[in-house]
Amino acid sequence: MSPLGWFHTLAGLLLLTLGLLTLPARKSRFSAHPRFGERYFWLLLLTTSSGLLVGLNHPRLSFFELVTPPTLLAGLVGYVLAKRRPRGWLHWHIIAQSSSYIGVVTAFGSRSSRACFRLIPSLRWGTGFFQPSLGVC
Numbered sequence: 082m083s084p085l086g087w088f089h090t091l092a093g094l095l096l097l098t099l100g101l102l103t104l105p106a107r108k109s110r111f112s113a114h115p116r117f118g119e120r121y122f123w124l125l126l127l128t129t130s131s132g133l134l135v136g137l138n139h140p141r142l143s144f145f146e147l148v149t150p151p152t153l154l155a156g157l158v159g160y161v162l163a164k165r166r167p168r169g170w171l172h173w174h175i176i177a178q179s180s181s182y183i184g185v186v187t188a189f190g191s192r193s194s195r196a197c198f199r200l201i202p203s204l205r206w207g208t209g210f211f212q213p214s215l216g217v218c
Contacts, residue, residue: 083135085135086135088131089132090192093132093189096121096125099117100121119160121156122159125156125185126156128185132188152181152185152188155180156181159173162174
């Protein structure tokens, strides 16, 4: 894997962890949630950007290159709503941030699942222990 690939993988793992920490964190202007959320957004921007750069090294358009812009857009909408707080912002903030995190979990889980298949060629659907939604084999 290239240095950019390693960077993207580590940034994705950190993003996945940070999102998981942000969800249950206490919600108020002066709690951990806004601080984690701020970091989550900037790391999302960095991770999606590095993912698109990784994708440039491949000749064909991949599923990940198609879902990266909507994932980033959802994170951006949630971030801007939390900063500006217009009327009814919370409802849309939750939807946007949840959508963003679903994109992150899906991408990471999908890539992890593919790595498991490469490492363990005998692993097939319906045999052994396999959870594609978690990327664990």
